[in-house]
Amino acid sequence: MSTAIIYSFTSNKTAKAGQKIVDSFGESLKLDVVDADNLAEEKFLAYDQLILGVPTWFDGELPHYWDEFVPAMEEMDMKGKKVAIYGLADQVGYPENFADGVGILARLLRDRGAEIVGMTDVDNYTFESSHAIEDGQFLGLVLDQENQARLSKKRIDNWLEDLKKIFK
């Protein structure tokens, strides 16, 4: 199985979180690191397992680099692929659209046949609404470096514990 983690190399917090994920997997999983800013469809489809870094921008939007890739993703066949999403978000500044980006991308890829893995609990966050929630869980890992930076390491570790069981 081939695996890639994709995030924007020009991002700050999302890239740092991505690096932590890479470091944590270490030798246990061969993980290609791919830049979301210059993502080609062929590259995206070349992997069986994907970890996507998707911060939420503004009032519940995808960052432009993911948004510009949406028209390509809308026509992809993602059957048989496993996708885990992590996203940076701000529950105090943007409580009405907390981590919406995670939900937008998760639903889009699931509609194309992907299996979304790595759901997490919504406990210990305070916000009003989120498109990232389904059946009481986030559709990925949500990190809030603005307000809960101290919890991020533990959240990443817990998430990767689950992913390590899923990603081969």
Added chain:
Amino acid sequence: MTTIPKVYSIKTTPKETLESWFKLMTLGRAIDDKAPNYLKQAIGWSYHAPYAGHDGIQLAIGQIFEKQKDHLFPYYRDMLTAFSAGMTAEELILNGISKATDPSSGGRHMSNHFAKPEWNIHNVSSLTGNHTLHAVGAARAIKYYGEKAVSISSQGESSLSEGYVYEAINGASKEKLPVIFAVQDNGYGISVPKKDQTATRKVANNFKSFKNLRIIHCNGKDVFDSMNAMTEAKKHVLEVGEPVIVQANCVRMRSHSNSDRHDLYRSEAERQYVLDYDPLAKFRRLLIRYKRFTEEEIAAIEAEAKATLKAAHKAALAAPDPDPESYPDFVLPEPYISEKYPDGTHEEEGDKKKLITALNETLKAEFKHNPDTFMWGQDMANKDKGGIFNVSKGLQQEFGPKRIFNAPIAEDFIMGTANGMSRFSEKIRIVVEGAEFADYFWPAMEQYVDSSHDYWRSNGKFTPNVTIRLASGGYIGGGLYHSQNIEGALTSIPGVRIVYPSFADDAAGLLRTSMRSRGMTMFMEPKALYNDPKAATVIPDDFEVPFGKARTRRAGSDLFIVTYGNTTHHCLEAAQKLADEGIECEVLDLRSLVPMDKEAILDGVKKIGKVLVVHEDKVHSGFGAEITATIMEEAFEYLDGPVHRIGSPFTPVGFHPILERAILPNTNKIYEAAKKILAY
């Protein structure tokens, strides 16, 4: 997250459409980027609110607008909106550098306020979002006349903090009007962030509980999301016949304007964050990424934009500046001219009618005369109630609820929608009861002042054809808030005629002239005289009184009294009392304050030499000050004593009859003052 049909996408939109959009966006941005240079070179464009970051939604607003059919009310950041709606690069620059040929205002209005009234791209003020009410008024006309069109109010998200925007959206919801409120949300009102404006970041959601109102959110930085949102909004308005709010999330890539420095309140990281989502750069990348255009094709369009901008710049620079001699033009349009009653007098005989009857019958006659006449206000039409004093009794029964109707208790809405509805067609005439009492007109003042500017600001292209009726004055025991006079404050504002009759025939004649004239008229009704027999007169059925024509109500040679409104009658009573003592006073009833019959005033001064100016409003800065100063400047050598003024003291009008009597002028106070002057 949008849940609207994807009519447009990067993969399916025809190439020629994408090309036209990219051309507009590229050239538009080039002008937006160049605008500050005009200021640096001291050419003009001293106010520039950059639109960069609003590209998607502004393109979309302009694209769905159908000129001469829809009505568009752009705000001061809407350069690309205006360009996308059809204005040319040269026209944008003409506005920016305030040339005489600027189609928006001929250099009269502040730069960066783009308009083309002949296409229904309306000229609006700088007051944030006050055109929301105009858009609702225009939508009311669209609905009444059965047009398949929409009215679009474009504005920033901070404008939704304004009370009149609430009034506008409430009215559109109540009346189910074909209007789109396009809210361009860049997160700031100058330096004030959204969190300091309202608790809801998606501010349109504050209106979620309104009935008959759809709310659509879109990414205003994205061309396709914006196009889909605005297309869906227009479709909904046209098919369902109800209003829509489109809230478009934008970024403000630059400072609010060239007088603002956003580095004082935005971090470098934030400024970079918004630059990273440059909508034009994003659109360009999409065109290349999805192979709709080659780099060469894009480069050719960009080169063409540069050439077009250069040519437009050159042409605009060569255009004439405004003529300094033109400043008096377009303060007020020419009024209706009475051929039969050029002086506004008559010799009719017969039964006398009360002032209230005069108003009621004239309204009915004019509603018959002009089928495009409308009237609304508070307490205006509910069964047998027609206005707070029943002036409009029976009108709704006779002319129907679509022409005569109640307005919400929202004075600014009453005024603002009158302005807006009258933009639909020159033939429309609107009468409003501006407030239940003149005392309550103040909430409408921003619309009153704005409307007073329209004719001048649009360089004569638009004038609101509106008559504002206000029950004014005291003598009814209604202080503090049912007895004030406000004309002293209003007469300082150019662009509105102000009339204040004191007899039934003049009330009828002035109302007829007001309703047949272009422009705005403030029609002040002395409510204490509505049913007073002393104001009753014989009235010819077709009586007309021209503006600016005073009427001598009593001839004399010893003292000249200039007055209007309620005090005309006190002056006549005082004159009679003096006549009993052998002193003959001449009483001139001005009838019109703006325009003022200066000739009649000066003639009286020259003939008699002793002058008393009387009105009910405060002496301090009252209209009498203007009359008196005019006499001093232009007829000083004819005076045989100082001009005296009688009016209210510099206090509110009190409620208790003792206080009211102490404050308001009366026959005895006028008599005593007259005696003092006569002693000179």
